[in-house]
Amino acid sequence: DGTNTPFYNLFDFIVKNKSIEKMVMGSKKEWMNNPKNVKMYMRLFFDNVAGRNGRFEIIEPYLLPNGKYTKSFHLLVNRIDTHYKRTVLSKKEDSPEAIPEEASEENFKFNKDLKTYFEQIKLSEKTIDLDSKDGIGIWEKCHMIFKNGLFTSDIIMDLSGNIEMNDEKQLSHESIRNIIGKGKGLDKEPLNQQSDIHPLSETQKEKLQVEQS
Numbered sequence: 001d002g003t004n005t006p007f008y009n010l011f012d013f014i015v016k017n018k019s020i021e022k023m024v025m026g027s028k029k030e031w032m033n034n035p036k037n038v039k040m041y042m043r044l045f046f047d048n049v050a051g052r053n054g055r056f057e058i059i060e061p062y063l064l065p066n067g068k069y070t071k072s073f074h075l076l077v078n079r080i081d082t083h084y085k086r087t088v089l090s091k092k093e094d095s096p097e098a099i100p101e102e103a104s105e106e107n108f109k110f111n112k113d114l115k116t117y118f119e120q121i122k123l124s125e126k127t128i129d130l131d132s133k134d135g136i137g138i139w140e141k142c143h144m145i146f147k148n149g150l151f152t153s154d155i156i157m158d159l160s161g162n163i164e165m166n167d168e169k170q171l172s173h174e175s176i177r178n179i180i181g182k183g184k185g186l187d188k189e190p191l192n193q194q195s196d197i198h199p200l201s202e203t204q205k206e207k208l209q210v211e212q213s
Helices: 005-016 018-025 035-048 072-085 105-121 173-180 202-208
Strands: 056-058 129-131 136-146 149-158 163-170
Touching (some): 035 136, 072 105
Antiparallel strands (some): 129 136
């Protein structure tokens, strides 16, 4: 139903029924010691729960049935497209909030640098740090989109299924350039701290060699 209530009710039911808790979580809470379990739950949570101002979208690579990960930037572009098709681009063309089909040159540069950024940090190799002693799972510096802003956040889950976010940091074009530009000799063109994510046109996707999934 778009709220966190079903998730928390489910975990409340599990922990209040010891036989079920042991069957699901394990006698020593082994369920929480498996990073894949925690990551899948966090994904399921954020894919289905929306706050009063909208949904936070995780854009880390998805684990496919064959055990491989989707490519980071391709997933990012597809999620951006989906977001805008159901929000901004679905509005009337004369809306002051509408974004032209052809993204601006500045936005094209931003998306191009994003591709380099995601390729450099190799998101598919990231792991979740788990504190099994306290029954807490932490996904550190998880990349997310809210509205049209890109940021990182630590996602924290406890044995009750509760989800919290901490240490949110927005990623602007300048900050991404600083990360990918070390030792690369990137040009020193002035950047306007752009942090908004806009969809790429089909032409620009071809220029970036973005595959569709």
